[in-house]
Amino acid sequence: MSGYYTIPISGLKPGRHIYDFEINKKFFDNFEESEVKEGDLKAVVEAEKRSTHLELIIKISGKVRLCCDRCLEMFDFPLESENNLLVKFGKIRDESDTDILTIAVDENVLEVNQYLYEFIHLALPIRRVHPDDKDGKSTCDPDMLKKIEEHIVDEKGSNKDPRWEELKKLMNDN
Numbered sequence: 001m002s003g004y005y006t007i008p009i010s011g012l013k014p015g016r017h018i019y020d021f022e023i024n025k026k027f028f029d030n031f032e033e034s035e036v037k038e039g040d041l042k043a044v045v046e047a048e049k050r051s052t053h054l055e056l057i058i059k060i061s062g063k064v065r066l067c068c069d070r071c072l073e074m075f076d077f078p079l080e081s082e083n084n085l086l087v088k089f090g091k092i093r094d095e096s097d098t099d100i101l102t103i104a105v106d107e108n109v110l111e112v113n114q115y116l117y118e119f120i121h122l123a124l125p126i127r128r129v130h131p132d133d134k135d136g137k138s139t140c141d142p143d144m145l146k147k148i149e150e151h152i153v154d155e156k157g158s159n160k161d162p163r164w165e166e167l168k169k170l171m172n173d174n
Contacts, residue, residue, distance in 0.1 A: 005113035007056075009103075012049050019045040023062070023116060031117055035124070039064035041079065043116050054087040058112070060119055070129045070148070071140035081123035085115060 005021055023041035028034050041062030048055040060081040065074050086100045087110060094102040103110065130139040138145060 056085040071144035
């Protein structure tokens with residue numbers, strides 16, 4: 001993957017520059033630990049070159065394929081993200097600050113693949129479920145929703161499963 005998601009630094013003239021990157025399954029295949037395995041995204045990187053630094057605005061939009069936390073079926077999740085990254089020129093590379101990257105003056109290119117990966121994952125919601133339809137009903141797998149419904153306990157602790165009643169009797173006897 002090295003080389004494709006890069007911004008040339010040496011010879012870059014001061015001013016504004018735009019770079020477009022396509023992000024798809026091949027991109028995510030390079031990250032084994034990725035929660036996202038497929039996607040159809042476009043990243044637009046606006047780079048403002050100054051004498052001492054490079055300001056990056058990274059906009060990512062498109063969709064990723066996620067596993068629903070409720071029914072375990074895959075679905076397309078629309079993703080929009082905008083992040084800033086400041087790249088300073090120094091003597092040695094330093095990535096200790098999450099918002100400021102220091103690279104050696106003699107580096108020729110800046111690889112942005114890791115930053116794209118991180119910004120995509122930061123834009124994911126904590127709870128990932130199928131969106132509701134226009135009537136407000138879940139678009140999850142109906143068979144799985146039925147199975148879930150069978151195991152739901154109401155506020156009083158009762159359940160449709162009669163085995164729970166026998167367990168409650170044991171608890172009440174103590």
